[in-house]
Amino acid sequence: IVGGSFTRVESHPWVAAIYLKGTFLCGGSLISPGWVLTAAHCFVGGDRIKRQHLSVFLGKTAINETDAKREQNFTVEKLINHEAYNESSYNNDIALLKIRNVNGGYAAKTPSVRTVCLPPLHTHLPAGFTCSIAGFGKQTFNSWEYSQLLKQAEVNLLSKAECKREAPYKDYVSENMFCAASPDWTTDACKGDSGGPLVCETSGRFFLFGVVSWGDGCASVNKPGVYTQVTNYNRWIAEKTGLTQYTKG
Ligand code: 4AZ
Secondary structure (H helix, E strand, O other): OEOOEEOOHHHOOOEEEEEEOOEEEEEEEEEEOOEEEEOHHHOOOOOOOOHHHEEEEEOOOEOOOOOOOOOEEEEEEEEEEOOOOOOOOOOOOOEEEEEEOOOOOOOOOEOOEOOOEOOOOOOOOOOOOEEEEEEOOOOOOOOOOOOOEOEEEEEEEOOHHHHOOOOOHHHHOOOOEEEEEOOOOOOEOOOOOOOOEEEEEEOOEEEEEEEEEEOOOOOEOOEOEEEEEHHHHHHHHHHHHOOOOOOOO
16 A cells, blocks of 8 residues: 555454465455455466465454464465456456365454455445555555555545546456545555455445556556456355345346
């Protein structure tokens, strides 16, 4: 995250930290005790990643520290990349991880670990609406390393027209994506935040509206962050996970 502030995982208890062979890879969001929603581009492209090499941590505030009292760790029982994920356009940049702990169990609700709601079908938030992002991604585009501590920031939703003003957004932002940025362009998701949450609070609850996906650099003027539009995938998520909460219609 560029800009924003350091935070504790208790303020974003659905944040998942996904590791590949012990190295931080991507963020994610806990949508049910057994399922983490993340981005397909974390696992596809370059060498295709095997689920056996992944681990998932919940309740983590610091990327390179173990906090045995608060964190819960999991292996990945199933890695489901969206079938229509397109490596060149990033369309359908969404994936699911089925997690399990050493005892075969799922996530337990604690002050540092809880699920985030999926938005009801066809929920639409207006441009300008303020939402928040969280992650361990880079603090500047040129940084060598990810943030050691979890960060969060506020970003505003942009209209499609505002988002598609410049290349490459003009050609690449699909109906499965939306854009968000801060009014002064100083705050954004960045490399390492991918897969992590954009949540918006409506009627007193936090809903997962976006998955950090891509952008042209980080926090540059007229170069917003692009997010996978979770409301387009209610049916896909229900089909893959068997979660039926929000699949009316
Ligand atoms: C990345 O490389 C990345 N500014 C993620 C988010 C953004 C840019 C790059 C958004 O994973």
